[in-house]
Amino acid sequence: xxxxxxxxxxxxxxxxxxxxxxxxxxxxxxxxxxxxxxxxxxxxxxxxxxxxxxxxxxxxxxxxxxxxxxxxxxxxxxxxxxxxxxxxxxxxxxxxxxxxxxxxxxxxxxxxxxxxxxxxxxxxxxxxxxxxxxxxxxxxxxxxxxxxxxxxxxxxxxxxxxxxxxxxxxxxxxxxxxxxxxxxxxxxxxxxxxxxxxxxxxxxxxxxxxxxxxxxxxxxxxxxxxxxxxxxxxxxxxxxxxxxxxxxxxxxxxxxxxxxxxxxxxxxxxxxxxxxxxxxxxxxxxxxxxxxxxxxxxxxxxxxxxxxxxxxxxxxxxxxxxxxxxxxxxxxxxxxxxxxxxxxxxxxxxxxxxxxxxxxxxxxxxxxxxxxxxxxxxxxxxxxxxxxxxxxxxxxxxxxxxxxxxxxxxx
Amino acid sequence: xxxxxxxxxxxxxxxxxxxxxxxxxxxxxxxxxxxxxxxxxxxxxxxxxxxxxxxxxxxxxxxxxxxxxxxxxxxxxxxxxxxxxxxxxxxxxxxxxxxxxxxxxxxxxxxxxxxxxxxxxxxxxxxxxxxxxxxxxxxxxxxxxxxxxxxxxxxxxxxxxxxxxxxxxxxxxxxxxxxxxxxxxxxxxxxxxxxxxxxxxxxxxxxxxxxxxxxxxxxxxxxxxxxxxxxxxxxxxxxxxxxxxxxxxxxxxxxxxxxxxxxxxxxxxxxxxxxxxxxxxxxxxxxxxxxxxxxxxxxxxxxxxxxxxxxxxxxxxxxxxxxxxxxxxxxxxxxxxxxxxxxxxxxxxxxxxxxxxxxxxxxxxxxxxxxxxxxxxxxxxxxxxxxxxxxxxxxxxxxxxxxxxxxxxxxxxxxxxxxxxxxxxxxxxxxxxxxxxxxxxxxxxxxxxx
Numbered sequence: 001x002x003x004x005x006x007x008x009x010x011x012x013x014x015x016x017x018x019x020x021x022x023x024x025x026x027x028x029x030x031x032x033x034x035x036x037x038x039x040x041x042x043x044x045x046x047x048x049x050x051x052x053x054x055x056x057x058x059x060x061x062x063x064x065x066x067x068x069x070x071x072x073x074x075x076x077x078x079x080x081x082x083x084x085x086x087x088x089x090x091x092x093x094x095x096x097x098x099x100x101x102x103x104x105x106x107x108x109x110x111x112x113x114x115x116x117x118x119x120x121x122x123x124x125x126x127x128x129x130x131x132x133x134x135x136x137x138x139x140x141x142x143x144x145x146x147x148x149x150x151x152x153x154x155x156x157x158x159x160x161x162x163x164x165x166x167x168x169x170x171x172x173x174x175x176x177x178x179x180x181x182x183x184x185x186x187x188x189x190x191x192x193x194x195x196x197x198x199x200x201x202x203x204x205x206x207x208x209x210x211x212x213x214x215x216x217x218x219x220x221x222x223x224x225x226x227x228x229x230x231x232x233x234x235x236x237x238x239x240x241x242x243x244x245x246x247x248x249x250x251x252x253x254x255x256x257x258x259x260x261x262x263x264x265x266x267x268x269x270x271x272x273x274x275x276x277x278x279x280x281x282x283x284x285x286x287x288x289x290x291x292x293x294x295x296x297x298x299x300x301x302x303x304x305x306x307x308x309x310x311x312x313x314x315x316x317x318x319x320x321x322x323x324x325x326x327x328x329x330x331x332x333x334x335x336x337x338x339x340x341x342x343x344x345x346x347x348x349x350x351x352x353x354x355x356x357x358x359x360x361x362x363x364x365x366x367x368x369x370x371x372x373x374x375x376x377x378x379x380x381x382x383x384x385x386x387x388x389x390x391x392x393x394x395x396x397x398x399x400x401x402x403x404x405x406x407x408x409x410x411x
Numbered sequence: 412x413x414x415x416x417x418x419x420x421x422x423x424x425x426x427x428x429x430x431x432x433x434x435x436x437x438x439x440x441x442x443x444x445x446x447x448x449x450x451x452x453x454x455x456x457x458x459x460x461x462x463x464x465x466x467x468x469x470x471x472x473x474x475x476x477x478x479x480x481x482x483x484x485x486x487x488x489x490x491x492x493x494x495x496x497x498x499x500x501x502x503x504x505x506x507x508x509x510x511x512x513x514x515x516x517x518x519x520x521x522x523x524x525x526x527x528x529x530x531x532x533x534x535x536x537x538x539x540x541x542x543x544x545x546x547x548x549x550x551x552x553x554x555x556x557x558x559x560x561x562x563x564x565x566x567x568x569x570x571x572x573x574x575x576x577x578x579x580x581x582x583x584x585x586x587x588x589x590x591x592x593x594x595x596x597x598x599x600x601x602x603x604x605x606x607x608x609x610x611x612x613x614x615x616x617x618x619x620x621x622x623x624x625x626x627x628x629x630x631x632x633x634x635x636x637x638x639x640x641x642x643x644x645x646x647x648x649x650x651x652x653x654x655x656x657x658x659x660x661x662x663x664x665x666x667x668x669x670x671x672x673x674x675x676x677x678x679x680x681x682x683x684x685x686x687x688x689x690x691x692x693x694x695x696x697x698x699x700x701x702x703x704x705x706x707x708x709x710x711x712x713x714x715x716x717x718x719x720x721x722x723x724x725x726x727x728x729x730x731x732x733x734x735x736x737x738x739x740x741x742x743x744x745x746x747x748x749x750x751x752x753x754x755x756x757x758x759x760x761x762x763x764x765x766x767x768x769x770x771x772x773x774x775x776x777x778x779x780x781x782x783x784x785x786x787x788x789x790x791x792x793x794x795x796x797x798x799x800x801x802x803x804x805x806x807x808x809x810x811x812x813x814x815x816x817x818x819x820x821x822x823x824x825x826x827x828x829x830x831x832x833x834x835x836x837x838x839x840x841x842x843x844x845x846x847x848x849x850x851x852x853x854x855x856x857x858x859x860x861x
Binding site for chain 1: 446447448449450451452453454455456457467468469470471472473474475478481482485486488489490491492493495496497498499524525526529661740742
């Protein structure tokens, strides 16, 4: 195939996913989807062409259409990757793969039950899927891998309070714990009232994860760096010297773990920030070429019908000095915030609704609080904060709780 | 396609089964300034099966029509499993219909190569770039030719050939500040969509230049006149969503009963998927119910909710043909089509005359509304100060805040010209469906401007 007058790539995915959703204590929607599709990328005289199809008999036509598209496109002048050794990572669980449609509904019924032990079940979802990806290109890549996925969401009500929890992983896990946790948080939050507070504030992993998605991770995307939309350059010191941030695709069973990206490039663990200093940005093949650097194994696709673009994998926030963040005489724990779409992703300024908060007294959660605002700047928080000794995780995000001195204002 | 579907339906032992299938061929072109950024094309086949067993739904979908039989078994498995704690769904009656609907367009996209489409988009992108102070331009174009099928165990057999085209243009202007503005056109139409698109490019460039010298609006409660696009946004976002029966049944809407007063008696609102060509139009919905005009609000009071067969049964009302999904792989939800406020009898000049100080609001660029509380926050890119009955200095970034029923009650004049068909993709539970909205110019007293 090396005699082709162009470079050719097939990205083929076949996935089976089953989802069951409830509203209150009733099963509402159950869905089983078999998805199959192929994206075709060609590079001819430095120009990129793309097409996609779902029916195998369309394959030859799809190549012709991709070549036509390459003739029209401006030149990007990159080459498809060549094969390199792929690291192994645990991401296929045969126990999860064996679950069928009835099994998913059974898991959902269990979840409804678990969330009703201390509160009323509100909404919840269990989704189990397995997917096989095959990448072939004319430079010799011919990789196939399969992975499994489990995601669970549960919310419960107690009076006017809502509690929720979620998980996403590649290994079978007890979904009941998610429902029980949602019920427990609903019960703990019931009767929350607005309050003012000034002092040590502790952020939950859920809120830190949302902050990273809203204003931090975009600055490590090589495409944003190239277009001047990122805040930092390599060597900048925007964070506490206590802080290291890692993009790690090789954590066993983590949601975004994979041995190769959607272009067939082997993935690796990378320090984005080391001891507060920016060390590395993320690149797919195209962006790396335009930036005169190497791809980092971060080229991912939103579907078979899309070209790869740069994306992060599992993010690990790893401090060098740690404390017990809850060990305060008087403090405020922020469990949940709302309104992240309104925060300023460039300056890091935020003013967010505290939908679930608690006073902390002598290291324990005390009275629930809601209906007030947390105001501040997240980049300042990353400069001047303390980090917990325990690293928690939600889906692909791993981080300790963060404690800083700040203010909560009643509305 | 119907023979494969027929076999799947015959095989099923469910109380009710329906199949949606689509084969669609699409092309996309995007430009940046004087370059074609990307082009692609694709052929997609999708089929979805939904079954009802003892009041519980099960759904399965596939990209391969050959495996429809397997999909039926998987859907039945899920329905049976969930019937242990199901929702007890029933369907309101609709007549079984057999119909083959074909659509005619002036310029069939199949007759134009990717090259011609790319060339035309580049022409328009460059035309924008030639404009004074224009710093950058983007064009995004998409068209699709699709065959859609619907069949159910009650005997409905429907098919629909349709063609949709979408064009979006955005321009950045530099001069002191950097400003961006954009326009979209989208219709059930072929390549003729781009005939005369020069006008839209030029208008967008004029508009973005205007933003360079526009000021932020005066804050506080004011009398405003909104344009047809903002009127359409009020109709769709703030009223339409609150009238979707699934939202009402789940207790997430402030509007709960027929006859409820939600606005001034000058206000009537209609949802109509039968207007030829509009982006939100469709001949039948994802449950095979024929699309029909529904008067939602009549002289300020609720006249009808929007329904699927399931919600109609629950609320003991008639199905309105508004069960839509983003494709055969998704579960149908209650959705709008083309939603608009009906015209009144005032002229624009008459509305202006009554205002000593106020704000004219033009366009829509984003916002949120909450059916639970009726609170909305909509931003418009453009506007003008109104002084002594005249439009004066240009404004930018005008945000309107309020409670929807309070706001609709404060409308004291409704224009006589109707602006229709502002296209968009409406999102609900992660599914995007094509819709449009519109309305007349309207005068509203005491609106909070921020």
